[in-house]
Amino acid sequence: MDSQLPVNFNAVAAASARLQGYIKPTPVVTSTTVNRLTGGTVFFKCENFQRTGSFKFRGAFNALSLLDPKRQQGVFTYSSGNHAQAIAQAGSILGINTTIIMPDNAPAVKRSATANYGAEIVLYNPSEVVREKYCQQLAEERNATIIPPYNHPDIIAGQGTTALELIEDVGELDLLLVCCGGGGLLSGCAIATRQLSPACQIIGVEPALADDATRSFKTKILQTIHNPQTIADGARTPYLGSLTFPIILETVDDMVTVSETQIIEAMRFLWERLKLVVEPTGALATAALLSGIVPAANRRVGVIISGGNVDLKEAIAFFQNQPPINWVS
Structure with missing residues (x-):
């Protein structure tokens, strides 16, 4: 290999x-x-x-736990649900604020659970918005760290x-x-x-x-x-x-x-x-x-x-x- x-x-x-x-x-x-x-x-x-x-919790917790303390001011990600929930729960455990860019057609059960884990949810229309660019824009406005769903x-x-x-x-x-x-x-x-x-x-x-x-x-x-x-x-x-x-x-x-x-x-x-x-x-x-x-x-x-x-x-x-x-x- x-x-x-x-x-x-x-x-x-x-x-x-x-x-x-x-x-x-x-x-x-x-x-x-x-x-x-x-x-x-x-x-x-x-x-x-x-x-x-x-x-998804495995990767989310691993990634958040390795963040430099200066980058723990806030984490953004984009997800239809499972990574969203994982980041939200890991952030809750580690004391890191999390914001999720989520498609407005995501399963209701996943949206609800993500909110219950304490994350802020920002919805978008997947037919009109490129989620990566939207997430990048919002994260830069708040000086937050992006933890993507898989490419990390x-x-x-x-x-x-x-x-x-x-x-x-x-x-x-x-x-x-x-x-x-x-x-x-x-x-x-x-x-x-x-x-x-x-x-x-x-x-x-x-x-x-x-x-x-x-x-x-x-x-x-x-x-x-x-x-x-x-x-x-x-x-x-x-x-x-x-x-x-x-x-x-x-x-x-x-x-x-x-x-x-x-x-x-x-x-x-x-x-x-x-x-x-x-x-x-x-x-x-x-x-x-x-x-x-x-x-x-x-x-x-x-x-x-x-x-x-x-x-x-x-x-x-x-x-x-x-x-x-x-x-x-």
Whole structure:
């Protein structure tokens, strides 16, 4: 692995030590039904049980805890929900004021939780405003520090502790499936996995309606999608970051996409069969597994469930509007 990459395993290990006592070591869930369906031995890393309901707290707390005291006067970020909640909660713990630039179509459950954690919320119309530029403008006006959702070395290192924990718990893997939006989780997990389970195949999973990372990976040229209309709101990022893109090119073996139907049915399966409340983005890796897009037979497979922050009314509507797939033969 290229030693010139912006984040290395030592940073992930340091983040793991830094996070002790602040994060929840999340459980690993197995299922005989899933193993029978896929032919593999599957381990679900359940970050839906993490503080703030997603893996995002890992990177947010790591990044905020490393700020120079002079830069702790205030932190800005932009997020549709999970990073917003994570920054808000980490800021509350560390005594740092936080402001979140949030799209006005963000799930209500995520907006409400972000406000409850004590952050100031500034809404914008994603069809009219470029969130990064808007955030930069407001942060400069207040002399605040920007901690972006994924394109930041301390965020990436913190997210990598997800795979580090998983492999420490279950041992080496043959395959790791990780959802991909901006690539922070995938980058961090790939760095950790390359160190701890070098032979493991690492595959990122995106919605087909938001396939910028997959096209970027295949072409080796950064691709962009403006305001992608997928139900997986955590994957509506327009492009990979200047840090995450080269890490993914160097450390990830492949990228695949799944349909909206496959995302919904993976959610339904996790809810009904594993009793896990998972949001659409959190079900991406499971969708790739259950659909057979990525073969799992005779392999030890890690699946990252990235989060569980879902509006129950929206989830029920998804399930009602989509005829169930009979995964179980």
